Amino acid sequence: MAKWVYNFGAGGADGHADMKNLLGGKGANLAEMAAIGLPVPPGFTLTTEVCTQFFQKKRTYPAQLKDQVAQALLLVEERTGQKFGDVTNPLLVSVRSGARASMPGMMDTVLNLGLNDQTVEALAKRSGDRRFAYDSYRRFVQMYSDVVLGIDLSHFEKLLDRAKQRRKVKQDFELPAQDLEKLVQDYKACVQVELGEDFPEDPQQQLWGAIGAVFNSWMNQRAKTYRRLHDIPESWGTAVNVQAMVFGNMGEDCATGVAFTRNPSDGTNDFYGEFLVNAQGEDVVAGIRTPQELTIKARKIHGSDMLSLEEVMPGIYRELCAVRQQLESHYKDMQDIEFTIQQNKLYMLQTRTGKRTSHAALRIAVDMANEGLISKSKALLRLKPELIDQLLHPTLDPKAPKQVIARGLPASPGAAGGKVVFTADEAVRRSRDGERVLLVRVETSPEDIHGLHAAEGVLTTRGGMTSHAAVVARGMGRPCVAGAGEVQVDYAAGKFTVGDVTVQEGQILTIDGGTGEVICGEVPTVPPKLSGAFGTIMAWADEHRTLQVRANAETPNDARQAKEFGAQGIGLVRTEHMFFDGSRIVAMRQMILATDEADRKKALDQLLTMQRKDITELFRIMDGRPVTVRLLDPPLHEFLPHTEEEMASVAKAAGVPLNRVRRRVSDLQEANPMLGHRGCRLAITYPEVCEMQARAIFEAAAIVGRERGNQPVAEVMVPLVATTQELSILKGVVEKTAAAVQKEQGVNLGYHVGTMIELPRACLQAGRLAGQAEFFSFGTNDLTQTTYGLSRDDAGAFLPEYKAKGIVEQDPFVSLDQEGVGELIKIAVQRGRAAREGIKMGICGEHGGDPASIEFCHKVGLDYVSCSPFRVPIARLAAAQAALKQRGERVPLASSKPTKPRQPTFGPW
Helix, strand or coil, X not given: CCCCEEEEECCEECCCHHHHHHHHHHHHHHHHHHHCCCCCCCEEEECHHHHHHHHHCCCCCCCCHHHHHHHHHHHHHHHHCCEECCCCCEECEEEEEEECCCCCCCCCEEEEEXXXXXXXXXHHHHHCCHHHHHHHHHHHHHHHHHHCCCCCHHHHHHHHHHHHHHHCCCCHHHCCHHHHHHHHHHHHHHHHHHHCCCCCCCHHHHHHHHHHHHHHHCCCHHHHHHHHHXXXXXXXXXXXXXXXXXXXXXXXXXXXXXXXXXXCCCCCCCCEEXXXXXXXXXXXXXXXXXXXECCHHHHHHHCCCCCCXXXXXXXXXXXXXXXXXXXXXXXXXXXEEEEEEECCEEEEEEEEECCCCHHHXXXXXXXXXXXXXXXXXXXXXXXXXXXXXXXXXXXXXCCCCCEEXXXXXXXXXXXXXXXXXXXXXXXXXXXXXXXXXXXXECCCCHHHHHHHHHCCEEEECCCCCCCHHHHHHHHHCCCEEECCCCCEEECCCCEEEECCEEEECCCEEEEECCCCEEEECCCCEECXXXXXXXXXXXXXXXXXXXXXXXXXXXXXXXHHHHHHCCCCCEEEXXXXXXXXXXXXXXXXHHHHHCCCHHHHXXXXXXXXXXXXXXXXXHHHHHCCCCEEEECCCCCHHHHCCXXXXXXXXXXXXXXXXXXXXXXXXXXXXXXXXXXCCCCHHHHHHCHHHHHHHHXXXXXXXXXXXXXXXXXXXXXXXXXXXXXXXHHHXXXXXXXXXXHHHHHHHCXXXXXXXXXXXXXXXXXXXXXXXCCCCCEEEECHHHHHHHHHCCCHHHHCCCHHHHHHCCCCCCCCCCCCCCCCHHHHHHHHHHHHHHHCCCCEEEECCHHHHCHHHHHHHHHHCCCEEEECHHHHHHHHHHHHHHHXXXXXXXXXXXXXXXXXXXXXXXXXX
């Protein structure tokens, strides 16, 4: 017979901490605490499998469940000496949810279940406190009516407010017993009015109503939203925990509280928490009363006049400190605990891994490793690489007020404020005048690169997490909110609107790239503070990882930032980004508009000077680390204007007739530029462009080599290769240019020529390509596009629906599609290495900064990943975790052997 119910309590438990998938986090930890001897009120857990079947079978329960619950309830009665529904010595229970992943506040709870007009009198008699009994009854009716019966809480809040007004008091606990007794009757009358039926008096009916309601809450809207935001599968389901009630509101020798075994804000090894005397658990978290500190130290720090638990109940405080120590020693992580003190006896109601800030997470991991509680490898595996991202960007001051007018996708973390501008040129102009600006666009393109660089951040109304704006912003460390569809931009009027709100060019706006919020006015930001723990974690990561980590960078600032974050080289220099600014775009356009090779070479001579200067600076900054320079990749039309006014301006600047500009713009138009005349195809058509770029690279290497006494490591990368002939022709141009520079400069250059693998055909032909290429760099952005036949800038319109319908688990532009794109990479790696032993291979798409994709790269044996500068630390940690996982390291949920047990008793009142 299937087991649907698991018991826990002072006499032991059926489950343990490793059973979170079946018992949920709360149920597994209650069982574990009981097993190691902590004072846990007895109870039982209905498994997550019940939830799964409940929804699969149209909200019906397994056949054996009712009998198993009845047997479990009998065991609780034996352990407590009380009886459920008894009119002289009633057992009261709580009914709580407990998914395997913590979902705080998302699902429902019912306390004090089992009370009715008879059992409340027994509770009053046994406790000797009629006010306590009817306060418990009042809370139960209110909670049950909300959670189970679906009556809006506002009805009961109004009745409570009226009762306090009549008594002329402000706090719930100031109401005497007779007022609470009347309030219960008023609540019940409200139920009768709203539902047309009486409030249920039968405890068994109450129990099954609450169980059903908690299971149903797995599908409420807030739970669905939380699961979507935290990638929690709907199929996991929730467990339900039924537990004997203990009361923190029976008098001055009772209390309830929540605590963390360490400070979750800064990670210091301080007992951190709050409690309330004569209160139930929800009073602490609801903010109805001002809670008290746990320790004397915290009370003094916060200047509180209210005594701490250490002072009010010193014996209980010492016992709680012992529990704190035992839990950390057992779980080997910071714990979030809930406790109740009933008539000077401590009970533990919950423990779970505590939520913490990114700064606290680093410090706790390092401290626990230094304390010998965990190993360095466990410290590394415990940290989510994404939290590193939060450390590297300024964030909004959480205490500051803000007026949120719209929301989009949190495409690049950090927060920024500035004056709204709608064009890249205006962003540059205002920035040069010392103004801080935010670039607002419907969408961005490569020609906006100078504006993106000048702006503090970018807001787009279209595009997704991997749109052009998002990718470039992340690379520059700029905050970005993308796809804010409710923002309506009017370029002509120089404004945007959101509903009734209008924001003109020049007005101050703030965006939060971590939440996707768009905020009117300026909100103060908090700069990143990298603690000593950050450097320690990075050093430990470098000890374990085998993958090298490079950066995608083409500006001196990006290169310096990447080097500061520990990049071991530059894996991608996008040379086209060097041509979109100021006088450079003019020279580039002159080259494109040239009618013959002579005019084209004249423009190329100007571009050579600019490109050589840029690459020279990159070689200097990287100081002997490899620098991979990609030849020109985008189609030429991206460098030309599209409006009549802009074309006239270009014609004037380039000194050519307007008609020539018009014709050239028309000639370069393509039906599908992504798959058109770009990449190596441009260099085949215009080999002089390839020659100019190669010369710039080699002359820069010669300059820096003479300065430093050793030659830079130059890697020339040919993009979008599909055939060996393409690579052979262009490798010949590069080698011929290198020979000419060596002869002219009298130097010996060390360089490599390789290719960017971004087409399925290139993956399949990798064995032949390796005969020419000295390295492969997988351009996973385009490889994903060409494998799926999907534009990443357009995919944002429907990929969310694909995720919602389960067609794809993840956006393939965010996390590498390992089954499709990954399979092509595996083929290329195998065939390439079979043809050329020791060929260097890496990836340089945005996936190079995604932890799951990095783990895949480690498994298939790549040599390096290259990512945005601000993602370098993330990649270093993720690479270390990938290596550790492959060696079989894991983080235990709890120690395999219980620590020395304590011997609790669950005594009568």
